Amino acid sequence: MGAMEGLMQGIQVAFSWQGILFVLIGVVAGTLIGMMPGLGPISAIAIMIPITYGMDPSVALVMMAGVYYGAVFGGSTSSILLNAPGISGTVATSFDGYPMAQRGEAGKALAIAAISSFVGGTVSVVLLMLFAPALSAVAVSFGPPQYFALMFLGLTAIASLSDGSTIKALITATIGFMVATIGIDGQTGTSRFTFGNPNLLEGIDFLVIALGLFALAEICFLVKNRKDQSLQNQGDIGSLKLSKADFKEMRGPMSRQSFLGFILGVLPGAGATIASFIGYISEKKIAKNPKEFGKGSIKGLSAPETANNAATSGAFVPLLSLGIPGSGTTAVMLGAFLVLGIQPGPLLMADRPEVFWGIIASMYIGNIFLLILNLPLIPYIAKILKIARPMLISLVAIFSLIGVYAISFSTFDLYLLLIFGFVGYLMRLFSFPAAPFILAFILGGMMEQSLRQSLTAAGGDMIILISDPVSIGLYIVSILSFVVPIVRNRKNAQADQAEEESNAS
């Protein structure tokens, strides 16, 4: 009965005129900030914190939550249009979104992203509402061995993220792992590969690498190919309209990834990034035409966009019901709660039901606002591509620099960004894929730490890694995801051998 009353109180907050007004302000601010390449939810929330001083806490938090998922919603824009992911959760979006935009279908790509985000966001809010209290048990169910297994599953993606040579994908992944070890090692407190530079002690920020390898490398390429006529139609926005066939394509990924993304979002530490990668890979694995992925596939765009928005709602489970921030963004969010005198935790639902349920209920409204706002805006947003090429290139460069500078306000990161831009350019020249690098970088650090935490706790006994059903299940899925495509490819290979040969040349 208590939960029902609480829910009613929450709905009252969410549907009060203040609730509706501030969720609107939140999602608008969030999408706008999220759309800037380099600025993601962390900066969006941090920018908004001072505005909330003195506001009614539940209304303020409804707004902050709106900023958060609004920024994730808007984050896909820069990935799709400019290949400049602002947050780790939208890296996978650029794999198929950017090729689609280059093909002259930017409008369609943005529409697919918006609709997928909306579905992912809305379905996961329903799940959040129904299961948030019960799911807090799921959120703490993963210990280090299970995280290790989950990261392992994520890594099986490396092979499938390479279009050409698997060897090259493995090489870049290895470099990604190496870069992930830079900084203070959590388990011993030793500085690794920091060369006595205090700026490297906390490791290299994800954004530096993503913007370097994707955005700056892309800029270099655009500059180099500026006279290339084949890219002329990139300025085209194309039609926004999605055909029935398009919807049919999206239906599968949207329905599956809403659930998968939500569950992965619930796990602290996994979050939107892992959800989007696993969403992308799992759809590629089960797709009839996996070869389309990476070349502007609708499924390949819809899957990560659904998953990262679903995961964003999922991340509210540990935050609200346990007071555990599972990521950098939710940690800042937790800070925003504390500034307003609200302590999230197991008692929040009972003590402050209007806050707990208010945030959840407002997410429905927020997601609808996001869709209504975004769809009509797409033609205008996509016009960015019509900006004269030299101007566009400099804008992307400037925003990348601003985004990186905003992480820690240190010029050191800017040098790093340029270095990674240069590395990314070289990688593209010699057709080394950048995606495995970034995946290995994101997963590698967490994977190493959870492996070592497991082994320390078990006194060095490797059995701990395979001693429970969850980990074993995850390893089985990993192995299947390796074996099944190989078997299937063999069958297909016999069928279209001739085509293979012509492709190889």
Next chain:
Amino acid sequence: MKKHLWMMGSLLIVLFLAACGGDSSETSGDGGDGEWTPDKNIEIVAPAGAGGGWDTTARSVGKILEEEGITEQNVGVVNKEGGGGAVGWSYINSTNNPHNIFVSSPPLIFVPLNGQSDLSHEDFTPLSNMIADYAAFAVADDAKWQDLNELFEDMKNDPSSVTVVGTSSPGSMDHMQFVTIAKEAGVDIQKIKYVSAQDGGGMTQILNGSADVYSTGIAETVEQVKAGKVRVLGITAEERLDGEVLEDFPTAKEQGIDATFVNWRGFFGPGDMTEGQVAYYEENLKEVSDSEAFAEIRNNYGWDEMYMNSEEYSQFLDEQREQLGSLMEELGLNQ
């Protein structure tokens, strides 16, 4: 290939230009020994990300300085995250501007001892200590230990049977606060199994049984204790604290372990400050410390009042360094 060379060349030029633009430094304030007042905004550096203890202290003190009209200038808080504080410290050291001060706590002792920063507390001017916070050692509610003595008894028999989890890396706060108490209880501190888990992993790990003891700050445990999910075996304060829930936490001392660990937090300025500048901050920070607004904040976060002026503070820090340094030497973490 010519195009490639052109690209590389232009990137190098950008790199070069950025390098040239990097070292614009600013100096201001007056150099005299007399009274000093800031002639521009004061910047409080929190050498960590938003939301942590340093950030909270910096923001709440900054807010009171401004709102209560203690300073005429605006007070801004800047986060300089990195290296467990080292990035913020080197920023203060290199800008060397009396308008820039920073908030710090025991890591200012640990990090240099660990060899992760060349700068130590001696390179800065202690201005005022503001508050004391204490550590709590929490276990899941279904754990077999009822108090610290039972836990340490088991650890004395077999140190490897207990896994301790904390957020910071070995040789920093969460590890050392546990070691300080365990050492006094007679545990072989070299054999303690300690894992570090970020992103809220510590609480998660004791809740799901991956680790046994969570070494953390008191505030982090309160909500979970209220909900009956975890139990606090002991805290490192001298006496029991006031406040609902907090007053139920037993100290290590009352359990017969004669050791405390204070997570002090205060403000520092760059190395060479004039007497007038030190006096200015001492005075204003004392006013903050005595204000009702700050009393309320202390109450909210469960912090203790612990004001020290510049001189007392610097003496206190020397003692801390000696005490913790010898512990770290025993652990082989001293570099």
